[in-house]
Amino acid sequence: MTETEFDFLRGYLKQRSGLALTAEKRYLVESRLSPVCRRFNLAGLTELIGCLRLARDGAIERAVVEAMTTNETFFFRDRTPFDLFRDVLLPGALAARAGQRRLRIWCAAASTGQEPYSLAMLLAEAAPRLAGWRVEIVATDLSTEVLEKAKLGLYNQFEVQRGLPVQLMLKHFTQVGEQWRIAEPLRQMIDFRPLNLLQPFEQLGTFDIVYCRNVLIYFDTATKADVLRRISDQLAPDGAVLLGAAETVIGITESLMPDPEHRGLYRHAKAGASPSAGMPATPTAAAAVASLRWAVR
Known part of the structure; x- marks a missing residue:
C-alpha cells in the first residue's frame, strides 16, 4: 500500500x-x-x-x-457506569419522572449488545419499583454485523464470563449447546437500530440517559465536539450522559458539564451541573411506584 x-x-x-x-x-x-x-x-x-x-x-x-471499527465490549464493562445507573440515575429518574412514568435510554455504539443488556438486567432487578412505567432502551451501532449478533442475544462461554456475575448469568441466560442466550423478555426490551454517529439522529427523539462510551476516543476534536453537541440536543434538560473512562467533555464542548460528584457522568449545561440539578440522586420515589404495574417497551 x-x-x-x-x-x-x-x-x-x-x-x-x-x-x-x-x-x-x-x-x-x-x-x-x-x-x-x-x-x-x-x-x-x-x-x-x-x-x-x-x-x-x-x-x-x-x-x-x-x-476498521473496534467492537471491544463486555458485560458491565468498567462497572462504575452501571453502579451509577443503579444507585444514582435510576433512583433519580423514579423521582423526576414519577408523573409521566416513562424513561428513555440510548446506548450509542452498542456493539454486540453487552452494554444495553447489562442495563436491561439492572432494570429487571428493579422491576417492582418500575411497575407501570414505560422503559425504552434504544441501542445503535454503525456496524449492522454486530447488531445482528446483539439481536440474537447469543454469547459464547468466554463472552458471558467477561464481567457478568454468575448469579445474573444463571438467572437471565439459558445454555444453548456451547453458547448462552439471554432471556427473551430482556431481548424484547431493547430496540437495536443501525446508526452512524456522524449522521443526523434527531429521529431518535429525546433521551433521559445516554451511554456513549469508548467511541469518542477514535474521533478528532472537531468530530467529538459535533457529536457531543448533537447528543446534548437530544438530551432531556435534566438528563445525563455517561462517557468512557478515557473520554471527557472538558475543552471540547460547553453543551455538557461534568457532574461534580461522579466521574464519567455529565449533565446538560442548561441544568447547571450541580448536585441538585437534573434527576435527583436519592431513591425517594421507590415507594411511590412499588404498587404499579411493570410495563416495558
Whole structure:
C-alpha cells in the first residue's frame, strides 16, 4: 500500500465513520482490510482502494468501514457506569419522572449488545419499583454485523464470563449447546437500530440517559465536539450522559458539564451541573411506584 493509498483510506474512513487514523496505524489498516480483500476475491489493497474510489459496491464499502471499527465490549464493562445507573440515575429518574412514568435510554455504539443488556438486567432487578412505567432502551451501532449478533442475544462461554456475575448469568441466560442466550423478555426490551454517529439522529427523539462510551476516543476534536453537541440536543434538560473512562467533555464542548460528584457522568449545561440539578440522586420515589404495574417497551 502506497502513501497515497493510505492517505485516501484515512480520509475515506474519517468521512464515513469519524475514525481518525494516525500514520503509525498503517499496520492496523493492512491487517484488518486484508481479510476483506479475500472475502471479495480482490487481489490486494490496491484493488480494494480502486473499488472504493469508484463507489460502485456498497457491500465492499460497508465491509471496509465495519472491519476498521473496534467492537471491544463486555458485560458491565468498567462497572462504575452501571453502579451509577443503579444507585444514582435510576433512583433519580423514579423521582423526576414519577408523573409521566416513562424513561428513555440510548446506548450509542452498542456493539454486540453487552452494554444495553447489562442495563436491561439492572432494570429487571428493579422491576417492582418500575411497575407501570414505560422503559425504552434504544441501542445503535454503525456496524449492522454486530447488531445482528446483539439481536440474537447469543454469547459464547468466554463472552458471558467477561464481567457478568454468575448469579445474573444463571438467572437471565439459558445454555444453548456451547453458547448462552439471554432471556427473551430482556431481548424484547431493547430496540437495536443501525446508526452512524456522524449522521443526523434527531429521529431518535429525546433521551433521559445516554451511554456513549469508548467511541469518542477514535474521533478528532472537531468530530467529538459535533457529536457531543448533537447528543446534548437530544438530551432531556435534566438528563445525563455517561462517557468512557478515557473520554471527557472538558475543552471540547460547553453543551455538557461534568457532574461534580461522579466521574464519567455529565449533565446538560442548561441544568447547571450541580448536585441538585437534573434527576435527583436519592431513591425517594421507590415507594411511590412499588404498587404499579411493570410495563416495558
